[in-house]
Amino acid sequence: MGLEESLPSGVLLTTVEKVAGYARKGSLWPATFGLACCAIEMMAVGGPRFDIARFGMEVFRASPRQADLMIVAGRVSQKMAPVLRQIYDQMPNPKWVLAMGVCSSSGGMFNNYAIVQGVDHVVPVDIYLPGCPPRPEMLIDAILKLHDDIQNTKLGANRRAQMRELEAEALIAPATQEMRGLLR
């Protein structure tokens, strides 16, 4: 990570960012985290008809140490939340989280004491995918939108500046618990 600072700013830095983004999005290995019915659609995406191998993602890693993307497919119960967090913590950086389906996005129709009202209460979520369950095309669409994000990720000093900016924004933003109306 010292390379970017020693180089003159300009063309080469953006090129390194692009190459790194291309490499990261080209082999984004998902961790298996199927919890409910959405996992069936996630398996269908891995199958031959939708064939997630077209995007270099066919290896669903059972070990979080080898995974880059956690597809949280299904409702997260309060008892499962610490497990989810531990698996997320065990994944090496850089890592991304995709909340698949309405249950993991916001709790969905399970607005009760047993279900975490959205996995963003537990881990930072990069992309939310609605649907109950989402059809495989919807998951591929969400993955491609995430690929766009990964391609445009910054590196080095720019990344740290971006993180500081996001942190400052997050500190003044209201907590999800304090939001009212449909946002809660």
Place this chain on the structure above:
Amino acid sequence: MAELPQAVRGFWVTFATMFKKVVTEQYPEDSHKYPTQPRFHGRHQLNRWADGLEKCVGCELCAWACPADAILVEGASNTDEERFSPGERYGRVYQINYARCIFCGLCIEACPTRALTMTNAFELAEDNRASLIYEKQDLLAPLLAGMQLPPHDMVPGTTEQDYYANRVKGPAAVEGEVQS
């Protein structure tokens, strides 16, 4: 085939598979080749009458029918100066939270004026929860030819009964008998 060694038989399967039809759908590139079923439950749409007035009357039956509490409706009264829908009431606030909506279609069954229907759009993924809440302007149907943007008056010489019986066919044209 039975006398051949196992390895040859195995490779024969591999070889023969080359001539089979590929079942993979190239989704983002050839998505037009794999359309959804016509009655697919996708994103909602708030429809309009033929002259552009909104069909929604703000009755909140969709919100009551919703098992996931994803719909928020606030009705308001039409006035003669500002008329959004035929009849007394219109939906002033209409929000659907797609982070909760399970696309079951119970809201569509509950709607008394066919104001709420579902389209085939399904590419809804977003990177934050706030933009998953669709407001009224995101859900309203586009203005087709002959439609005028509300607020505007009902077609002259018609009542809301003509609208509900689908006798209003455009900004000024009314078919059949008109109750003046």
